[in-house]
Amino acid sequence: MREGYTVAVVGAGLVGDRIVAELRRRDFPLKELRVLARTARRATLAGEEFEVGVAEPEAFDGVDIAFFAGTEGEKGAAVQLAGEAISRGAVVIDNGSDFRMDPEVPLVVPEVNAGAAKDHNGLIANGNCSTIQMVVTLAPLAREFGIEKVIVSTYQAVSGSGRGGVEALEDGREGVYPKPIDRNAIPLIGGVGDDGYTSEETKMRLETRKIMGLPDLEVFATAVRIPVHTGHSESVYVELGREATLDEVVEALRSAPGVTFSGDADDFPTPLEAAGDPNTFVGRVRVEGNVAQYWCVSDNLLKGAATNAVQIAEELVGVRV
Amino acid sequence: MREGYTVAVVGAGLVGDRIVAELRRRDFPLKELRVLARTARRATLAGEEFEVGVAEPEAFDGVDIAFFAGTEGEKGAAVQLAGEAISRGAVVIDNGSDFRMDPEVPLVVPEVNAGAAKDHNGLIANGNCSTIQMVVTLAPLAREFGIEKVIVSTYQAVSGSGRGGVEALEDGREGVYPKPIDRNAIPLIGGVGDDGYTSEETKMRLETRKIMGLPDLEVFATAVRIPVHTGHSESVYVELGREATLDEVVEALRSAPGVTFSGDADDFPTPLEAAGDPNTFVGRVRVEGNVAQYWCVSDNLLKGAATNAVQIAEELVGVRV
Structure with missing residues (x-):
């Protein structure tokens, strides 16, 4: 060095x-x-x-x-x-x-x-901001159980659009988003392809496969902008390669590098708390058979x-x- | 009469x-x-x-x-x-x-x-507000194709909590939500059961089965509050009983009672537009094989x-x- x-x-x-x-x-x-x-x-x-x-x-x-x-x-x-x-x-x-x-x-x-x-x-x-925080949380599950299918819906912050996004939220600046973002939700991030997916959704599918080295992984994403400054949130559903218990999934996530587990009982992370922290926060873990669901939040400008x-x-x- | x-x-x-x-x-x-x-x-x-x-x-x-x-x-x-x-x-x-x-x-x-x-x-x-708008959109798909599994993430408005929710958003009233809601997202609506699901998520599973008369339907819900006044949005993933084309799914939704289809090309509904209208709005339809995905929005106080x-x-x- x-x-x-x-x-x-x-x-x-x-x-x-x-x-x-x-x-x-x-x-x-x-x-x-x-x-x-x-x-x-x-x-x-x-x-x-x-x-x-x-x-x-x-x-x-x-x-x-x-x-x-x-x-x-x-x-x-x-x-x-x-x-x-x-x-x-x-x-x-x-x-x-x-x-x-x-x-x-x-x-x-x-x-x-x-x-x-x-x-x-x-x-x-x-990687794309939404993809990075998702793969940080999927990787320990893939290592421990294997993963076969991912269905994710995002709750993305305006700072992902740079200063213009913040101005659209705070000052109603036009031209940044196709519709008003304050007190609203906009289910369109990037352009729409022939298959109906936005570029953001396609990034989440293709980048996840590449980063994880799982070219056949099924990924279905819906990317949505919400009136939050910084911190993307994601509702993630994963079909694991085998049945698992809640304790096993929590342990895999809790011990994963880059993850802050804040999901005991009814605790849960939110973007207001995650903003400014370089880690990805995970909570709301639920497991049934080979299905795991969780909520993850990370500062889109940091991690x-x-x-x-x-x-x-x-x-x-x-x-x- | x-x-x-x-x-x-x-x-x-x-x-x-x-x-x-x-x-x-x-x-x-x-x-x-x-x-x-x-x-x-x-x-x-x-x-x-x-x-x-x-x-x-x-x-x-x-x-x-x-x-x-x-x-x-x-x-x-x-x-x-x-x-x-x-x-x-x-x-x-x-x-x-x-x-x-x-x-x-x-x-x-x-x-x-x-x-x-x-x-x-x-x-x-x-029915529960989030459930009603979902079954209005699932019913035509069930009739036309059959449905086997539903995975839904919600983006729910504060007026679902009554006037207190609106005051929590606009005036920072405490005690309504467990964390601040303005410029934030709260993935917890109702109390948490032993299985980790909130009461809102469990309602979406059980009520959907009862209303649709499909006791074995798989429903996985994640219910999230966002800083929107009125109008719940939902990102819905459905596994149909057979493969379908985009045109077939769009036609089933477009002709369904109570549905306003606003999803051609890159058009899409948002809560700001849906508030005040008794219909359920559908857009962002994507279809791959037997998987259909869409975004639906409805006024939680009306429909x-x-x-x-x-x-x-x-x-x-x-x-x-």
């Missing part, structure tokens, strides 16, 4: 902010930290002042690791610039969706498939984006916090 | 208000309309001034039909008074949950099992309570609007 790395964060939105915060909080070995965006400006990220540089090819000279924040609405930065960064010697960790399903690109959630991070060609993809990305970088450089 | 009926509405909360509104809107043949509550007072229901009487046995003298509004938190009125009303010649239509699973009591959603209303011993139960109750009364007296 070297003494410190030159790291670039591309994107000064909510996810860029949280990547800077997580690099600091987890004490990632930094030699230099650059923030890049479409235009140069002064900006505050995670309470720290930055002279934001322009995200152009030369800005990646000397960079060891480049995080592309790539939230919804900021697509394309990685498509345009990842190759330039890689050719200059950087490893790119991309939070956007452009490369996730590329068979040459590892798609990594370290609690599930950390080893895949080593096998890259310069680019590693971060759903920034924390997972920084964990991938830690895998690369061989540090663990 | 007689010229008009003497009707009592017991409960002057949100559901009582909507029962009065629906009796007027649907032009139910009334001779007299009494509103009864715990204490006598003047009150405005559906824009109309009432001298609210005390709900005591003698208040039911001469009543033909008594609606017990019985929302959450107002339990017990039917348990205490339904017998008195029945012994005085009234038929009781109870919106509460006390008698729904009594094998002697019909549990009726007219679009699904109207005939059951005739076979009563003085008391007919109205989920008042409209359904007044429809039951119409069945009794032989009017259809």
